Structures are given as structure tokens and as C-alpha cells.
Amino acid sequence: KRSVIFYDLESWQPIRQTREVPADITRFLVSPDGSAVAIGYSGGFLAYGLPDNSPIAEKKFFGNLFLAWSRDSTMLAVACNNEGVVLSHANGAQVYAWPGPVKEKYAYPVMAVDFLADGLLVAGDNLGYLSRIDVRAQTIQKLAGTEATPVFTISAAPNGSVVAVGRGNGSLELWDIT
Numbered sequence: 001k002r003s004v005i006f007y008d009l010e011s012w013q014p015i016r017q018t019r020e021v022p023a024d025i026t027r028f029l030v031s032p033d034g035s036a037v038a039i040g041y042s043g044g045f046l047a048y049g050l051p052d053n054s055p056i057a058e059k060k061f062f063g064n065l066f067l068a069w070s071r072d073s074t075m076l077a078v079a080c081n082n083e084g085v086v087l088s089h090a091n092g093a094q095v096y097a098w099p100g101p102v103k104e105k106y107a108y109p110v111m112a113v114d115f116l117a118d119g120l121l122v123a124g125d126n127l128g129y130l131s132r133i134d135v136r137a138q139t140i141q142k143l144a145g146t147e148a149t150p151v152f153t154i155s156a157a158p159n160g161s162v163v164a165v166g167r168g169n170g171s172l173e174l175w176d177i178t
Contacts, residue, residue, distance in 0.1 A: 004028050004037055019053050021046055027065055031073040036089055038076055040065035047076055047092065057092030066153075068113045068121065075135065077121055079110040084123055086135050096135045101127045111151045116160035116177060124151025124165060132177065143175065 002025055006016040018037060027040035036056060038047040045065055047056040057076070066079040075095060076087045086096040100110045108126040115121045119136040128148030132141045153166040156177075165173040 002041065004039060016051055018048055019046075027067055029067045029069060031069045031076075031089065032071055033073040035073060036069075036076075038067045038069070038078075040067060045078060045080075047087070047089075055092075056089060057087050064109065064111065066110070066112045068115050070115045070118050070121075072118045074118065075115075077113040077115065077123075079113045079123060081109050082107040084110040084113060084133075086121075096133070096138055098123070098131075098133060098140055100125050101129055103127065112154040112166075114154045114156045114163070116156050116163070120160070122154055122156065122163050122175075122177065124154050126150045128167070130154075130163075130165065130175065143177075 002021045004018045005014050008015050021039055021041040023042040025039055025041050029038050036047060036049050038045060043062060044060040046058045048054065049056055061080050063081040068077040074089050076089060078085050082100045084098050085094055088095050100108045110123055110125050112124040113121055121133050123131050123133055128150055130143040132143055149167040149169040151165055152168050155164045161178045163175045163177055165175060
């Protein structure tokens with residue numbers, strides 16, 4: 001089946017299962033407070049409330065998908081294709097959106113996202129740029145001023161001051177965001 005199954009770690013018995021998604025699961029991410037799960041699949045993503053599988057958000061698309069929950073679990077960042085969006089956990093409404101970079105009339109994909117703190121995230125793109133995004137102020141600040149190898153993954157330290165950036169050439173960078 002195409003669903004996420006949660007197990008009790010002591011008994012190894014299933015305790016919860018999400019509804020089935022329409023295609024193969026490529027990513028999933030449980031919110032920090034355990035109240036929701038976002039599931040990326042070939043052709044879209046779904047976000048459900050737990051434990052009742054109540055729908056929060058759904059979007060159809062094709063391409064790579066990157067997910068990140070805010071530390072307080074109130075927002076979900078979704079990067080896909082040529083844009084990134086931040087959705088409200090409460091109702092799935094779009095809180096903020098930003099486009100990927102454009103070079104010579106071609107829009108490049110947003111490739112990775114992670115929250116530094118509530119309302120503040122860092123995003124990487126296919127041109128190799130890193131951007132610091134303040135969702136509440138709706139501002140974007142580029143952190144890397146020159147093109148580099150595409151950003152494939154981002155992971156912020158718990159205090160949000162350091163970010164690990166994995167690039168398409170296999171390199172790993174540590175960024176002091178402060």
C-alpha cells in the first residue's frame with residue numbers, strides 16, 4: 001500500500017496508518033509536535049492531521065519535492081519545481097510563496113528548505129543560491145552571492161544558527177547563519 005504506517009517501538013505493532021496516496025511515496029515528514037504528517041509522492045503531496053487523518057493540504061505537481069515543518073509545527077514549507085510555498089498547519093492556506101531564481105528567462109527550481117526558527121527559513125535552489133526567508137515579514141535575503149553547485153539538501157541546527165548544505169557535487173558545507 002502507499003501509506004505511512006506508525007509502529008509502537010516496544011511491541012513493533014502498528015498503531016496508526018495514514019490514508020493511501022495515489023502514487024509511490026518519495027518523502028514524508030512528521031511535524032515536530034507529532035500532530036501531522038506531510039507525504040510527498042510521485043505527482044504531488046498531501047498533509048494530514050494525526051491521529052484522525054484529517055486533510056490539511058493537497059497539491060498536485062510533477063518534479064522534485066522538499067518538505068520542512070516549522071519548529072512550532074504551525075507551518076509547512078514545500079519546495080517544488082520553480083517555487084516554494086509555506087502553508088498553515090491549521091487550515092492548509094498559503095502563508096507565503098517565493099519563486100526560484102530566473103536566469104536568461106529560465107526559471108530554476110527551489111531545491112531544499114528548512115526552518116531556522118518559527119517563521120524563518122533557509123532555501124536552496126538549482127543555481128546554488130541560498131536564501132534566508134522571513135515568512136512573517138515576507139522578505140528574502142540571498143546568502144550566497146554567486147552561483148554554485150545545486151543545493152540538494154539543507155538541515156538547520158536546533159538553535160537555527162548553523163545550516164548544513166549538501167550540494168549536487170557531493171560536498172557538504174556548514175553555514176553560520178548569524
